[in-house]
Amino acid sequence: MIPLLRSAATLLAATLLLASPAQAAPAYSHDFQWDVGAAAPYGWSAGTIQSAPNPDYGGWRRFLGEFVNQEVTLSLNDLAPHAFVQVDFDLYLIRSWDGESTEYGKDYFGFRAGDSQLFRETFSNGGAMQTYCGSACVTGQSVYAPMTGAAERYSLGYGFDNWLPESPKHGTSEVMDSVYRFSFTFAHAASNLELGFFAQGLQANWVAREGGGYWDESWGLDNVSVHLLPVPEPQTWALLLAGLALAFAARRRVGTDF
Incomplete structure (x- = not known):
């Protein structure tokens, strides 16, 4: 040069x-190892917490969820002066997300800040393609292999049972889960902010099993943090x-x- x-x-x-974000001031952080609470100035619209069933975690990999076709919001009030907001979170996609499948999908996850939708893509844990590509995007390509861009695959311990109803019941259990890590930075200066995390198109089927059951397709959040970036x-x-x-x-x- x-x-x-x-x-x-x-x-x-x-x-x-x-x-740089090194000057960012932390406004909120939660890894869901304890209850979320609803005390002002911060509040979640849902408070269900689960533990990932992988026995290697010993019950300590807890997260907010499970959810199906719904929006979960985080309200932040009385924020300090700032010009931008950085939001980081882990997304857990559980069991048979069908991505771009026209038979069982399409299965979307999205994120909004206030009235602005910042993200909405399809995801697949199975055989269907998906639109999310992470850092592997290719010009002119619109769909990608299942779990493209995932930070973890098959790590949470969730299984999907492909059981046949004929007596005696028989079938297979297939591991199906993935973890994605996201970071969004956007202009924002107001003292209040509502963040929305949502899924659309999921098969909200409750699969009954002896001693309990599970959702066919669900999702959760972990390691959510919000930082305020100052005016330069x-x-x-x-x-x-x-x-x-x-x-x-x-x-x-x-x-x-x-």
Whole structure:
């Protein structure tokens, strides 16, 4: 890299460092190892907590759920002054999510902040394709293999029984679950914020079993955190503008191969 370009890159990197999420102020965090509660200024619309059945966790991998075709909201009030919000969470997809299947789907998960829908994609734990691609997106490709972009596969310990009704009952049990990790950053400055997590198109079938039962398709949340990102200081804006000006000048001197 020529010296002028190197200087521009260094200045831009410094600007990004000054405005990075390292300055973010934590507003909310919960790993659901205890009850969520409903005390102001924060509150969930649902408080059901489950433990992932994988015996390796010893009952300690707890999460908010299970849910089916519904929206679960987190209300945040009296927030400190800020310009942006960063929301991070783990999504647990449990059992037979059918993705793009036209016979049993389509199975969507989505996320909104206030009135703005930030995310809505199909997911598959089985044989159907899905629209979510994570970091594996390909230009011109609209559907992807099941569990594309998942951080974990078959780790929670949930099984789906393919039992035949004929006597004596017989069949197989297939492990079906996946975990996705998401991070969203968006402009927001109000003192109140409602976050919505929702699923659509699921087969909300309760599968009865001796001693209990389970939902055919369900989901849950874990490790939810909200950080407030401040308004950049005036000197940060000045540094950013200087960096952009230097980068533009360098580009004009050496052409468009930047």
